[in-house]
Amino acid sequence: MSEALGKEFTLPLGPMHVALEEPMYFKVTVEGERVRHVEITSGHVHRGMEALATKRNLFQNIVLTERVCSLCSNSHPLTYCMAIENLAGIEVPRRAQYLRVLADEIKRVASHLFNVAILAHIIGYKSLFMHVMEVREIMQDVKETVYGNRMDLAANTLGGVKNDVDAQLFGYITRSLQRLEGHMQEIIDIYASNPMLCSRTVGVGVLPKDEAIRYGLVGPVARGSGLAVDVRRDAPYGIYPELSFNVITETGGDVHSRAMVRLREVNESISLIRQIAANLPEGKLTAPLPVIPAGQGCARTEAPRGELFYFIRTDESDIPTRLKWRVPSYMNWDALEVMMKDCAVADVSLIVNSIDPCVSCTER
Amino acid sequence: MFRFLKLLGKNLAQGPSTDPFPAKEAHTPERFRGRVVVNPEQCVGCRICHHMCAGGAIRIEDNEEKTGYNFTVWHNTCALCGMCRHYCPTKAITLSTDWHNAHTQEDKYDWAAHYSIPYLACAGCGAHIRMLPPQLAARLYAHSPVDMTDLLKLCPSCRQLAAARREEISNDTHEQE
């Protein structure tokens, strides 16, 4: 008990911790309520997926990569399929391209809302947490009605998409978006102005722009520090060049800015889904599959957490000889060192959550 | 702060939004991906589903007497990804909307669907074959001038013989003309 009153001592946060969705283990050296040093031990969610991928065939890997992480569970199979399509020179039909973006944006909305809700949960704002989660349910219902599962959409396959979305379903999606949009305005207002929330998040876990560049950050974390990086715009893929959207940035670089970036991106995603509903062309859902030749391919996309990169090497069999992916959390993870410098114990889980860490992606 | 209090007030006025689920059946969307169901009539045993299944939930094995094969879906390994349904050439696999999956540990190894699909004895030589499902055959040979009903009951080699014999007959008639 004397330890708590001044001298340094170690606080083992995790691996089983209610604030963290996943087993992540921090050894936090604390002096009173101040954090002096953070040591991150990783590997708890290592399921050996890269090795598993070389045991499974190309089709099984679609499902396997979908289970890398369920919060960005559409980005992984999408990027994986794109890598193979690049390798084999498969031309994906335009309708399928549109539907792929649809699935991706629906997933992005749900993922961002979840992260923002968890932020409220961590600061003990239970009512707000429940409200945001309840709003997120609109998107969960869309996923369940259109794709048949609340987390794993199973939308992508090699050369296209598996499920068609007809006019009736699009009508349902647009109606849901309308409901969502009404709530979003209210939620953004609350997050932007609520004094309790702001006093806990503004100026916490600051990451200046130059540090963001130095650490090579991606996704909403980089955009929260004023760094306008977005693969959808910087290295366009699919039909993104034909759609209009803004790359959202905030300049604060703190927990609050990152949350605001995510919330405002939800609105961008809503607009993207609307554009897809309006411009969806007729056509096939999948391209005919050729024999996948031996070779190497790669692809990158903007996952909800940032840039996702896939590399695949094949021989002539249908089992890849190497499958490697670099996930956004891997880049953002290291920057925790800067953000957590001399923060309060109360803010540790808050800051960790603000980079939307995906441990299961990073440790696969 | 005021905005949030307004939200709470609205919540209070609107009343609970809780689903009455355990008391009442919950809504399940039509496209919900639930337990895998196989239509044994339509299955030809091509094993493409087995090839696609990432979890290894599908098992297809000959039965002991070799008079048919057993098709087993282990629900406790099935990731509900729908790959088997998507790639099934005869559309024999569908995903039901049944999600009532909780079961006790004693039932763990019974939590599977077993289908026993018989082979047919070839009308010519008696070898075991899996007959092409009639609906599928009707679609496949819709424009064929030959009557397939009897031919489908033959194994590939007997069918080859039959085809050769048919050629012979048609050649004979041709010569007679």
Add this chain to the structure above:
Amino acid sequence: MNLFSDIVVRSPWLYRINAGSCNGCDVELATTACIPRYDVERLGCRYCGSPRHADIVLITGPLTLRVRDKVLRVWQEIPEPKVTVAVGICPISGGVFRGGHSIEGPIDRYIPVDVNVPGCPPRPQSIMEGVLLAKKIWLDRLNGIAPGHKEERHVSLP
């Protein structure tokens, strides 16, 4: 005695262990536990932050090598009587990760599981059905109908 156990099972406190899952089941557990739409609190459930307070433990994930000992230690910290629920296909059979070099599951190799809720991830309603089933098993155990006393359910590391 029956009335007493009837009251006892009206307060099942839940504890969640992530044994290396992909988040899907955990997100659904958080959804089931917290949001107004499902509101498990009306069934008397409450999520607790400490394993020492738990009655029903929900395990997700295929039990990776690295997390195994920690999961087992936390599981042992939960006071008896407890009911274990495996949520998702990973803890039940390994799911899509079956055969991986760092997968130690299925979890019933180490922990006596009582209820399985397969799905990838299961619907919140399905998880709720699992919790209700766990409640029933708990009641049976309190009334001495179902087996599963402490002595029969020890855990040992390999």
Add this chain to the structure above:
Amino acid sequence: MSDIFSLISQSATGLFHLVVFPGGLFALLFGLVLKGIDRKVEARLQRRVGPPLLQPFYDLVKLASKETIIPETANKTLFMYAPLLGFTGMAVCLALLPVPGVYYGMENMGDMLVFFYLLPLPAIALMVAGSSSSSPFGALGFSREMTLMFAYEVPLLLVILAVAMQVGGEGSAEFSLRKIIEYQREHGSFGFTLSMLPAFVAYLLYLPGTMGVPPFDVAEAETEILEGPLLEYSGGLLAFFQLTSAMKLVIALGFGVVMFFPGTVAGGPLVNIVWFAAKCLLLMLVALTLCKAATARMRIEQALSFYLKYPATLALVSVVLAWVSL
């Protein structure tokens, strides 16, 4: 002979007050029902159905039936003693809690000061618990609980002082709750007295702190330090903490009602008990339930500066006004 008889009857009534009313049984049932209502109303504010009203009872029965684990590294005596400390403190305190129109506590005694000394006991029990459990989270909870206690005890002391000086008049202070109730019967409830209003608001702000609910649940913050001191407790010992918290709820609310709204209504004692309970309930809904639903947790230093800034200032205003008015 009559001495012995009166002594027996006195201790019998004392025992009655300790075990049946207002302490013991009554407070326990009342506290648990209050907690049930609190959870139900909070749920409604969040668009939920919420647990059954009797859920706190179920929880207690369940906890009592569970295995109690004492960690090997813990200081066993202190670990077991901590929950009892808070519980006995609250049990004694409850025997002194006046229910206006029914029961007035002890004769001619500075019982307000007794309340001031006994009210922090559950917090001290938590501190003992935190330090004895040998977990770093417990230790952190210990230091947080201590800081927080310091923060909210200052305004409480000032509130008590303001009320006592208003009643005492002429530069003196009156710490007997019976006198305070009588004074307000003549001069009107302090809740409606302009000079005492700041003190009342200060007391409202004191309530969430002492009950450890958001925004002041820093010591038991689940998402930060895993319920801190309670982390290692299980079974029966945890049940004691819950009991203590339910009893403390009654005391904290009842104390507020006595200080600011001790008015009675015509009718028998039963009516007045219901009236008292209704006032406690109202106080709880405003100060605890609504507050809990509408706020986020503060950081410990924010909580500290909040208490020293606002409620302390408000209470000080009342002290000055009470001083000036004479």
